[in-house]
Amino acid sequence: MGIHQYFRSLSDLENIYRCPGKFKYQEHSVAEHSFKVTQVAQFLGNVEEQAGQEVNWRALYEKALNHDYPELFIGDIKTPVKYATPELREMLSEVEETMTRNFIDNEIPEEFQAIYHVLLKEGKDDTLEGRILAVADKVDLLYESFGEIQKGNPEPTFIKIYSEALETIYEFREMVCVKYLIREILPDLLAEKGIEKTELPSLTNKIQARVLTSDN
Numbered sequence: 001m002g003i004h005q006y007f008r009s010l011s012d013l014e015n016i017y018r019c020p021g022k023f024k025y026q027e028h029s030v031a032e033h034s035f036k037v038t039q040v041a042q043f044l045g046n047v048e049e050q051a052g053q054e055v056n057w058r059a060l061y062e063k064a065l066n067h068d069y070p071e072l073f074i075g076d077i078k079t080p081v082k083y084a085t086p087e088l089r090e091m092l093s094e095v096e097e098t099m100t101r102n103f104i105d106n107e108i109p110e111e112f113q114a115i116y117h118v119l120l121k122e123g124k125d126d127t128l129e130g131r132i133l134a135v136a137d138k139v140d141l142l143y144e145s146f147g148e149i150q151k152g153n154p155e156p157t158f159i160k161i162y163s164e165a166l167e168t169i170y171e172f173r174e175m176v177c178v179k180y181l182i183r184e185i186l187p188d189l190l191a192e193k194g195i196e197k198t199e200l201p202s203l204t205n206k207i208q209a210r211v212l213t214s215d216n
Helices: 005-017 030-050 057-067 086-107 110-119 127-149 157-170 176-190 199-213
Strands: none
Touching: 005 030, 030 057, 030 127, 030 176, 086 157, 086 176, 110 176, 127 157, 127 176, 127 199, 157 176, 157 199
């Protein structure tokens, strides 16, 4: 038993690719995703902090860096499958938690196990840092699907992924960082070359209109 197996497992995350089974112009590994989510979370945290919120930066970085480590054990399950029913989602979460807990108990030195039980648990919670992580995770998903659509990928899955990611981001619309994202970043994304010929502008408008209607 030793930390060696944990260090070794980090390379395995480079070989787990997101959205398996679909044609993609650019592959994205879980390791790459974790890095990008951390970068996005860092920016969103700065937006919140400038607005007067107190950000626990250590907690934010730890949550963002580690949020998908459990995929080492069950891989990246397609989003439509993962969220097919609440029962299935709960079962998958229980499997992830059990396998992660067993890995920690068997491979992490005993004096560090309590630390890693915290580091590798589900990071999306009701804390400010947990909510920032939830948004950052969907922002990267939004950009991954956007990139495929911009390149002309005909897979309808990426339209669904874009829609699901944007809808989830809007669920956090009361957050300062999400308001900034919607006001400053989303228009730039939709102004990218060739996007006006896709269904993304109209889809985005429909989602925004639905949210505004529900608010009124």
